[in-house]
Amino acid sequence: MSKKLIRLVDCCMAFDGELVLDHINLYFNDSEFLTLLGPSGCGKTTTLRIIGGFLTPTSGEVLFDDVRMNDIPPNLRQVNTVFQRYALFPHLNVFENVAFGLRVPRREGGRKIKLPEPEIRQRVLEMLEVVSLKGFEHRRITGLSGGQQQRVAIARALVNRPKVLLLDEPLGALDLRLRKDMQSELKRIQQQLGITFIYVTHDQEEALAMSDTIVVMDQGRIQQIGTPEDVYNEPKNAFVADFIGESNILDGIMHEDYVVEFFNRKFKCLDSGFAPMEPVDVVIRPEDIDIVPVEKGQLRGTVTAVTFKGVHYDTIVDFKGFKWLIQTTDYHPEGETIGIVLNPDDIHIMRKSEYSGMFGDYSSYSEEYEEMDGAEEGSGDEE
């Protein structure tokens, strides 16, 4: 049975009267890799800074092992942070950066305690080996690549043997290839040391690849908590469905358990527990849709756009004015009429939410892509 190391109870945070965190209830288990996932401004970094001790919540409680920590400063908390842009100390070399936390004299029972030099040395070298930076002790920080700086930042935090490591978008500044390498590296380190990682990111792929638990956040509220499989296969609302992966989201009506109607046609599904004739959101993942010859299809539509993506084609298909994204390895040219078949396990039903109708229609497909590009450029500028 895993232990709840940290709990946030009804945490609210307001800056200048603006609510940034809205009654967050969350707990973190021992040796768990938990990811706070959401778009910028969703409150994920604020949550992390509250745990780190850099912010005090406006209301609610922060509990470490059931002890209230709200007003305990960062230097007295048994957590360490890997900062967004590493925040390494430029005037110190790699060894001294990692040793920094060990050299700070600590008070125990009213006495100042300093670690003996040989122990510091041993722990630093050990940790440099964990992050694969053996032999880099005397290098200057300024001479290191982004990936190496990242490793120093991780070693510097872990050398203090925290119970929990907080990571604030640590891979944001790295290029794609390096990011993938560091993802598996981080996962390996977490498993090797067996401590809790709380990881903040806006990158859903990163979250899916590394996490034991994903907490999806938006507008200061938790939208869903679950394993990567849960949040991908069983999104709770249109926001989660859209933010994690691509989704076609349609209006449907739940006739009875396991039967849903959309496009004036009844489909079998695997969901139950809804009121009779309850309006719902229907999620169909683009990669789950099978394209078949027109006469065999449950629905028929016309291809309006095709984009080659390497592994598959992004195919936009018009069904009576509603445009779907279908990911298929077969090429269907623009203008072709096709049929599709939906199996019961391809269909996921969600209750209506405030996000209903905001996502999941690919009519403005190209614009949406431009927006995404714009967003990435925006975050690039920050770096």
Add this chain to the structure above:
Amino acid sequence: MSAKPSRLNRVLMALVFLFLYAPIFVLIVFSFNDSQSRTVWQGFTLRWYVELLQDRAIMSALWTTLLVSLLATAIATVAGTMAAVGFFNMKKRWRGPILTVNNIPMTNADIVTGVSLCLLFVAFFAGWGDFTRWFNSLQGLVHLPTRLHMGFGTLLIAHLTFDIPYVILNVMPKLRQMDKNLIDAAQDLGCTWMQAFWKVVLPEIKPGIVSGALIAFTMSVDDFVISYFTAGSATSTLAMVVYGMTKRRISPKINAISSLLFVTVLTLLIVVNVREARQEKALEERKL
């Protein structure tokens, strides 16, 4: 725009530099002239420099100048750095106006600063006199001096008022360039705010502190007008002695002492500029 400056441009530039540096050049050359004359060259000598060393008034003024400059620099460096850190942690709304106020003593005419400081000291001494007479009449245990004079103390205070803004001005940009996460990181690793300041902030802003101190020292050595109004009658700095000498019989010793002042200030300014160029280069490398 043409890449090459035209002939006219070059001539104008040469004239500007001639006007700027010819007087100083002449001054230095005639400090080595083996004659009382300031117009006819009569051979090389170090006589005037030797005479400087033997001149009591000049040597005492030299010590005053060095002492007041070093003390003012030391105090201004500490106070200015603390002030800069304080301003930096203020809300932006307040930081802007305060920095503008900080700039006023630097742009203000020296004569205005000097006269106003002089009036302030006089007013304070008058008030002090009234207070101590009343205080001494109350009790017989402690006898406070009732008459204060301008002297080394007032000179030091005056120098502080124009040195501190220069230190602040040099430290602020370094604080701004610093990654704010560094303080968070140090605290995260177990430091209190004070420990974080000593271990992380201070090394980061050290180049700015040193530049500020060098400039403050230069300004102190260099200053005449403000010192003149605040040193009182018994205390003199080098610049004040030079001024006094020009009023009496003019001696080539003036050339010698002025040359020394010029070389000292020039050297300090070169050091400051070289340091700044190096720092900028290092900063660019760090960004890469």
